[in-house]
Amino acid sequence: MIGILLVDDHAVVRAGYRALLAKQADLQVVAEAADAAEAYRRYRQQPTDLVITDISLPGSSGLELVARLRQLQADARILVFSMHQNPLFAEQALRAGALGYVTKSSPPEELLRAVREVDAGRRVLSADIAQAMALEKLGDGNPALRSLTVREFEILRLLVAGNSVESIAASLHISPKTVCNCHYLIKRKLGVGSDIEMTRLAIQWQVLDLAELAGG
Structure with a gap:
């Protein structure tokens, strides 16, 4: 069994x-x-x-x-x-x-x-x-996104869904400083300079859909 x-x-x-x-x-x-x-x-x-x-x-x-x-x-x-x-x-x-x-x-x-x-x-x-x-x-699609670690991928999803650094740190059992460091690394790996660009890419690559972003 x-x-x-x-x-x-x-x-x-x-x-x-x-x-x-x-x-x-x-x-x-x-x-x-x-x-x-x-x-x-x-x-x-x-x-x-x-x-x-x-x-x-x-x-x-x-x-x-x-x-x-x-x-x-x-x-x-x-x-x-x-x-x-x-x-x-x-x-x-x-x-x-x-x-x-x-x-x-x-x-x-x-x-x-x-x-x-x-x-x-x-x-x-x-x-x-x-x-x-x-x-x-x-097709070697989304090589930048595929370069993210599991933790970075998770933090990306939580960030673009509108979660605060503090709430992300609490849910992932890590420090706010670690979240901030990962946030910087994520933007560097994705080649974006702002959270708006990061969110746009997340939606474009279907990491987060618009319903999730709206809390649906």
């Missing part, structure tokens, strides 16, 4: 996926969490065989959760299950330590296959993301 920690901030979404997983004789959701902090606490108290997490979570994102869980337990097996179809998110998730990335538009069978692959220690991507990543690499 594969014990799963399911992390998503929408209770209805968790209920739907819990029901799907419960139909499988070898899968069981043994714990749930609505945000990264709760997920980290639950995993620390009782590690599960596998973690399935969204990226968009209140406070720290799923990317930060992946990195923290891997620091806590080097062999933690994590599958990211996200609405984001931008290959940059998948690349950052894998860089953070996730073994798999599946989009929420994928068929249920693809999620179930990914769960078993990740539990076996194998890397897996949903078909749409695998194709998008291949095309991205062929």
Whole structure:
């Protein structure tokens, strides 16, 4: 039996996926969490065989959760299950330590296959993301954005979403000075001189959509 920690901030979404997983004789959701902090606490108290997490979570994102869980337990097996179809998110998730990335538009069978692959220690991507990543690499798209570290990518998203330096520092468990240093490095790597240019690029590259920017 594969014990799963399911992390998503929408209770209805968790209920739907819990029901799907419960139909499988070898899968069981043994714990749930609505945000990264709760997920980290639950995993620390009782590690599960596998973690399935969204990226968009209140406070720290799923990317930060992946990195923290891997620091806590080097062999933690994590599958990211996200609405984001931008290959940059998948690349950052894998860089953070996730073994798999599946989009929420994928068929249920693809999620179930990914769960078993990740539990076996194998890397897996949903078909749409695998194709998008291949095309991205062929075209060498967004090389500046791909040069960002996982932390820089996360801080970029939080900055352009309008979060203050202090709130970013608190959610990522780092100092405000570190956030400011990363802010400078991000602008230098992206070749921009202002936050307005940085935000424009983030929207253009679909790192943050207009609905997120408006708080939708």
